[in-house]
Amino acid sequence: MSDIPDSPSTTALRRRLAELRGADVAPRPLDARALAALAANPGCRRRALLDGAGVDKGALAKKLGSPAAFGQSQFAFARGHAFEARVKGDGGAELMRLVHARTGTAGTPAPEPGEVAVPDLTASGPDGRAERTRLALERATAEGGWALLNHPMVRLEVAGSPVHLEPDAVAVHPDGRWTVVEIKSFPILDGAADPTKVGAAARQAAVYALALQALGGRVDERMLLVCPKDFSNLPTAEAVDLRRQLATTRRQLARLTRLEEIAAALPEGVTFDPARPADELAEAVRRLPAAYAPQCLSTCELAFHCRERARAAGSVEVLGREARGELGGLTTVEAVLAAARGEAASLSGGDGTDPSDDPPDDPAAAALRRAARLRAEALAGRS
Numbered sequence: 001m002s003d004i005p006d007s008p009s010t011t012a013l014r015r016r017l018a019e020l021r022g023a024d025v026a027p028r029p030l031d032a033r034a035l036a037a038l039a040a041n042p043g044c045r046r047r048a049l050l051d052g053a054g055v056d057k058g059a060l061a062k063k064l065g066s067p068a069a070f071g072q073s074q075f076a077f078a079r080g081h082a083f084e085a086r087v088k089g090d091g092g093a094e095l096m097r098l099v100h101a102r103t104g105t106a107g108t109p110a111p112e113p114g115e116v117a118v119p120d121l122t123a124s125g126p127d128g129r130a131e132r133t134r135l136a137l138e139r140a141t142a143e144g145g146w147a148l149l150n151h152p153m154v155r156l157e158v159a160g161s162p163v164h165l166e167p168d169a170v171a172v173h174p175d176g177r178w179t180v181v182e183i184k185s186f187p188i189l190d191g192a193a194d195p196t197k198v199g200a201a202a203r204q205a206a207v208y209a210l211a212l213q214a215l216g217g218r219v220d221e222r223m224l225l226v227c228p229k230d231f232s233n234l235p236t237a238e239a240v241d242l243r244r245q246l247a248t249t250r251r252q253l254a255r256l257t258r259l260e261e262i263a264a265a266l267p268e269g270v271t272f273d274p275a276r277p278a279d280e281l282a283e284a285v286r287r288l289p290a291a292y293a294p295q296c297l298s299t300c301e302l303a304f305h306c307r308e309r310a311r312a313a314g315s316v317e318v319l320g321r322e323a324r325g326e327l328g329g330l331t332t333v334e335a336v337l338a339a340a341r342g343e344a345a346s347l348s349g350g351d352g353t354d355p356s357d358d359p360p361d362d363p364a365a366a367a368l369r370r371a372a373r374l375r376a377e378a379l380a381g382r383s
């Protein structure tokens with residue numbers, strides 16, 4: 001978020017985010033992976049602000065004593081780079097063959113060598129690169145041929161601020177369609193890949209597709225996922241339908257609370273600078289409302305810290321979103337157990353409110369009482 005256009009309000013926001021990040025701390029740019037994770041948990045103000053301010057959440061988690069083993073190993077990183085270079089080698093000939101084979105319009109001939117335009121997208125700064133990308137897409141679409149944009153840069157407005165994103169590639173078809181290409185190093189074995197990894201790649205591609213849609217282009221609702229074939233280093237590809245991810249990500253990003261609002265709720269002087277003492281940082285993080293869910297463990301560097309806090313508070317969030325939803329107004333494990341025992345106070349959620357204010361026939365409490373009775377009967381029968 002380092003390239004917020006200058007206007008009085010954005011200048012003020014930029015200054016405030018820099019204060020929160022810490023003096024002289026360079027911002028960590030948001031990427032599509034982070035945005036996809038943010039969109040998957042739009043209720044988490046903690047992540048929204050820390051990501052928006054460019055705080056190094058990994059360093060913060062380490063300082064808080066809860067580092068998360070997160071991200072790719074150096075080996076996986078190097079292997080991914082080598083595979084991508086191979087896929088894009090020879091002017092992208094093999095990649096465009098895959099684009100044609102999996103996402104080309106029926107009857108359109110495959111591009112011959114030398115028929116694919118590969119525009120130069122170099123420019124200084126992300127804004128310059130985004131503008132070069134926009135012009136290259138416009139030109140390639142107008143010319144009506146094949147084009148391959150290698151590491152283009154696109155912009156997406158998120159929570160009131162622009163974010164720059166860099167897909168692996170975007171292919172332009174002769175019919176004017178733009179297809180997002182993602183190159184991953186996990187294998188496609190016998191035509192199938194790990195669904196969790198495919199899902200993560202699709203969520204990431206959906207973020208790029210939304211940014212391309214903002215440019216007014218005809219964006220393919222399928223992405224091309226390129227992976228190694230079986231256990232070889234040969235590329236293979238599948239078209240992945242993005243419609244569901246597009247709808248979800250669009251909806252979730254629109255729900256993200258504006259950063260100004262979250263920052264305004266913090267007192268002056270609060271900072272997330274990892275150089276500050278751990279107890280000061282813990283207090284600063286505590287002030288940001290979180291929405292922990294077990295999914296955080298695979299998507300957020302602060303997951304161990306947030307899980308520890310949620311457990312310490314006896315929060316039912318640690319049981320997962322489904323259980324959390326089923327339990328309705330029962331927000332703590334203590335309240336759930338009390339409800340199962342049929343204690344009226346259980347419905348207060350353990351927050352000290354008057355239980356007589358709660359509905360007498362709370363369906364979650366009734367279901368818990370029934371479950372507890374059935375369990376007791378089953379145990380009595382067994383003994």
Ligand code: SF4
Nearest residue numbers: 044292296300303306
């Ligand atoms: S780990 Fe914490 S900060 Fe990260 S998304 Fe989950 S609740 Fe939010």
